[in-house]
Amino acid sequence: MTEIYCTKCRKKTETSSEVQDMTDKGRYRIHGDCIICETHKNTITGENWKVKLHSKGEVLDAKKKRKKTATNKKAKKLGLKILDADDKVQAYIKRTTTPPSTSRLESNEEEEIPAPTQGDSSVSEYFESIKLYAIARNKDLDHINIKVAFILGLKLDYAKRAKEFGFKKPLKEIVEHLVGDRY
Numbered sequence: 001m002t003e004i005y006c007t008k009c010r011k012k013t014e015t016s017s018e019v020q021d022m023t024d025k026g027r028y029r030i031h032g033d034c035i036i037c038e039t040h041k042n043t044i045t046g047e048n049w050k051v052k053l054h055s056k057g058e059v060l061d062a063k064k065k066r067k068k069t070a071t072n073k074k075a076k077k078l079g080l081k082i083l084d085a086d087d088k089v090q091a092y093i094k095r096t097t098t099p100p101s102t103s104r105l106e107s108n109e110e111e112e113i114p115a116p117t118q119g120d121s122s123v124s125e126y127f128e129s130i131k132l133y134a135i136a137r138n139k140d141l142d143h144i145n146i147k148v149a150f151i152l153g154l155k156l157d158y159a160k161r162a163k164e165f166g167f168k169k170p171l172k173e174i175v176e177h178l179v180g181d182r183y
């Protein structure tokens with residue numbers, strides 16, 4: 001009896017009603033039934049129905065080789081997918097793979113959301129637009145960028161007073177101080 005891999009048992013099992021014949025293409029074949037589940041099994045052998053025995057090392061090497069081939073195939077497919085992608089995807093990939101210095105030049109992030117300035121509005125009105133700006137930029141009100149934007153947009157005399165009060169204080173306190181000064 002020859003041990004043949006059984007697809008149902010998912011392991012090599014003994015074989016009953018074993019037949020040695022040849023395939024249409026002239027290859028040596030053994031087929032028969034699994035002695036455990038009776039599933040019909042098939043295997044191609046070496047010349048004269050000699051079953052090739054592989055050492056553990058050979059089996060592992062074959063496994064590694066198959067894995068490598070599969071990985072290469074996947075990589076090639078992914079590469080082709082990237083080449084096939086539309087312009088938007090290409091631009092995105094380019095942006096995420098270019099160094100920060102160049103991507104900053106290309107990106108319009110700073111221009112997309114211009115920081116508000118006080119102009120003719122009151123400090124509290126101006127503070128409301130800064131709040132919206134912080135939300136749009138997805139930043140905390142006390143994030144240094146928001147604070148800097150707020151100070152830069154202030155009218156000069158307010159900016160001076162804010163400086164005297166202390167930039168390190170929470171933005172809300174700075175605003176309260178500036179608003180309080182007016183009354």
Ligand SMILES: [Zn+2]
Pocket residue numbers: 006007008009010013034035036037038039
């Ligand atoms: Zn079986």
